[in-house]
Amino acid sequence: MAFREQDLDALMYEYPAKVKRNRKKHILVRDTSQQKQEIEANTRTIPGIITNRGCAFAGCKGVVLGPLKDMVHIVHGPVGCGYYSWLTRRNKARTDEGGKNFIEYCVTTDMQESDIVFGGEKKLAQLIDEVVETLKPNAISVSATCPVGLIGDDINAVSKAAQQKHHIPVLSFSCEGYRGVSQSAGHHIANNGLMEHVIGDSDSEEAPGKYAINMLGEYNIGGDSWEIERILEEIGYTLVSVMTGNSSYEELREAHTAELNLVQCHRSINYIAEMLEKKYGTPWLKVNFIGIESTVESLRDMALYFDDPALTQKTEEVIARELARVEPVMEQYKKICNDKTAFCFVGGSRGHHYQKLFKELGIETILAGYEFAHRDDYEGREVIPDIKMDADNRNIPEIKVEKDERRFRLKIPPERMEELKDKIPLSNYPGMIPDMKDGHIVVDDLNHFETEEFIRILKPDIFASGIKDKYVVQKMGIPSKQLHSYDYSGPYAGFNGAIRFAKDVADGFTTPTWNFINPPWQNEPLLSGTVEEG
Numbered sequence: 001m002a003f004r005e006q007d008l009d010a011l012m013y014e015y016p017a018k019v020k021r022n023r024k025k026h027i028l029v030r031d032t033s034q035q036k037q038e039i040e041a042n043t044r045t046i047p048g049i050i051t052n053r054g055c056a057f058a059g060c061k062g063v064v065l066g067p068l069k070d071m072v073h074i075v076h077g078p079v080g081c082g083y084y085s086w087l088t089r090r091n092k093a094r095t096d097e098g099g100k101n102f103i104e105y106c107v108t109t110d111m112q113e114s115d116i117v118f119g120g121e122k123k124l125a126q127l128i129d130e131v132v133e134t135l136k137p138n139a140i141s142v143s144a145t146c147p148v149g150l151i152g153d154d155i156n157a158v159s160k161a162a163q164q165k166h167h168i169p170v171l172s173f174s175c176e177g178y179r180g181v182s183q184s185a186g187h188h189i190a191n192n193g194l195m196e197h198v199i200g201d202s203d204s205e206e207a208p209g210k211y212a213i214n215m216l217g218e219y220n221i222g223g224d225s226w227e228i229e230r231i232l233e234e235i236g237y238t239l240v241s242v243m244t245g246n247s248s249y250e251e252l253r254e255a256h257t258a259e260l261n262l263v264q265c266h267r268s269i270n271y272i273a274e275m276l277e278k279k280y281g282t283p284w285l286k287v288n289f290i291g292i293e294s295t296v297e298s299l300r301d302m303a304l305y306f307d308d309p310a311l312t313q314k315t316e317e318v319i320a321r322e323l324a325r326v327e328p329v330m331e332q333y334k335k336i337c338n339d340k341t342a343f344c345f346v347g348g349s350r351g352h353h354y355q356k357l358f359k360e361l362g363i364e365t366i367l368a369g370y371e372f373a374h375r376d377d378y379e380g381r382e383v384i385p386d387i388k389m390d391a392d393n394r395n396i397p398e399i400k401v402e403k404d405e406r407r408f409r410l411k412i413p414p415e416r417m418e419e420l421k422d423k424i425p426l427s428n429y430p431g432m433i434p435d436m437k438d439g440h441i442v443v444d445d446l447n448h449f450e451t452e453e454f455i456r457i458l459k460p461d462i463f464a465s466g467i468k469d470k471y472v473v474q475k476m477g478i479p480s481k482q483l484h485s486y487d488y489s490g491p492y493a494g495f496n497g498a499i500r501f502a503k504d505v506a507d508g509f510t511t512p513t514w515n516f517i518n519p520p521w522q523n524e525p526l527l528s529g530t531v532e533e534g
């Protein structure tokens with residue numbers, strides 16, 4: 001059914017007027033006749049509403065720092081904060097030869113009532129001593145949970161003292177859960193800390209190999225990064241670091257030597273991309289390795305950036321071989337998935353990234369959104385190219401693109417500039433809204449009430465989101481796919497990931513389970529009300 005802007009009022013029938021006014025700004029029905037549609041985002045969830053969002057601690061320790069495997073990540077706080085952030089995100093890591101890997105450890109000060117009353121600094125200092133002695137990590141992070149900020153423990157001072165005592169980096173992060181409005185604040189805190197204390201903290205000036213790149217915003221969930229690395233390394237790229245999937249403190253120190261930064265998840269790490277650009281002049285390129293088409297497009301953009309015929313040729317060879325292998329398999333799954341509809345609601349980038357992969361299977365995303373993205377993730381960031389040649393620099397051909405003091409140097413031979421300038425992938429991100437079709441819905445910080453209402457009205461064939469709403473939706477008789485943890489499957493990125501995803505989704509549609517579940521609307525009327533006489 002076609003959904004219209006005015007249908008939103010009916011959908012929100014239970015909201016008090018003030019709440020309705022607020023939530024309406026976070027929901028839009030796509031209308032391509034409008035030049036630009038705006039949405040409110042990155043604001044506080046209304047207290048009492050059941051949101052899927054996480055906290056700043058989750059964004060800092062869980063998302064950005066957690067995957068760094070040669071570090072021990074200490075949670076200073078009650079045991080629950082450590083326990084519930086222990087391995088649930090499925091950021092995988094393999095131990096390098098002779099290397100250290102503490103990913104499977106859950107290390108916390110386990111604060112008790114007495115620590116809240118008398119302070120937990122001593123306990124933290126003792127735990128750091130114990131960690132150094134027993135685990136000998138390359139570095140330690142200390143992340144603060146809510147009570148730490150409330151009682152005023154100075155984790156910064158404790159960490160500094162421990163660093164002097166043990167001669168290993170002990171980094172503290174004031175990422176108390178209540179900071180900011182979601183996990184997004186935690187990404188920022190972690191990014192700042194890594195940039196200040198880790199990235200570039202080595203004497204290396206040269207990259208370790210040819211076509212040296214960092215991959216930012218890739219966390220190796222379900223092994224995604226390994227599949228992307230397989231492709232990039234075969235083409236001939238040197239991965240200096242991945243931020244931060246399957247990565248290490250030691251790898252990150254070298255990140256400044258890369259020639260180009262790829263940005264997979266824009267939301268969680270754009271700060272580092274921008275800071276690297278400012279500090280070292282390294283440009284960044286938005287990529288997307290979710291979906292076959294997006295993967296191919298990203299590989300071609302990268303080849304265009306380096307503009308080396310041998311690299312371009314190898315890129316095309318790998319693309320042709322992989323497409324010949326995976327496309328016939330996708331065709332088979334498409335027969336099951338074709339003409340179906342999806343809701344796709346995930347954190348800060350996957351709500352958009354997965355839409356193309358759904359599309360490749362013939363599944364249309366009719367409602368999408370992010371938990372905690374900012375407006376530029378929805379509306380895009382505009383970079384107006386103002387291309388100038390540097391006449392003195394003809395031996396190192398480059399294009400300078402300037403906007404808001406941001407400069408991108410793209411190595412393109414001058415004679416090809418005219419031909420390539422419109423194709424150059426600038427450091428920008430078009431956002432989710434322009435990719436949505438007329439009548440489709442974009443929702444920021446979708447909550448449980450709205451989820452049920454939208455499902456009742458639009459009845460999608462598959463619902464993609466996270467653990468907090470998965471089971472409610474499945475009990476309504478609709479297959480659900482966790483796009484955070486991949487329901488213990490994966491990888492879903494790259495060519496092999498697309499096939500794995502297609503199989504999992506097709507299995508979701510064809511399982512006989514659905515014969516045993518009656519969706520509520522089969523037995524209950526969709527409308528209810530009273531008829532007044534007279």
Ligand code: CFM
Binds near residue numbers: 183
């Ligand atoms: Fe980036 Fe992520 Fe996401 Fe994210 Fe997350 Fe995640 Fe996510 Mo869960 S970094 S914004 S804070 S792509 S943990 S790996 S799945 S909400 S859409």
Ligand code: HCA
Binds near residue numbers: 053062465
């Ligand atoms: C987080 C992590 C999370 C949660 C997933 C979910 C993840 O936000 O702290 O709600 O299903 O990907 O593990 O986003």
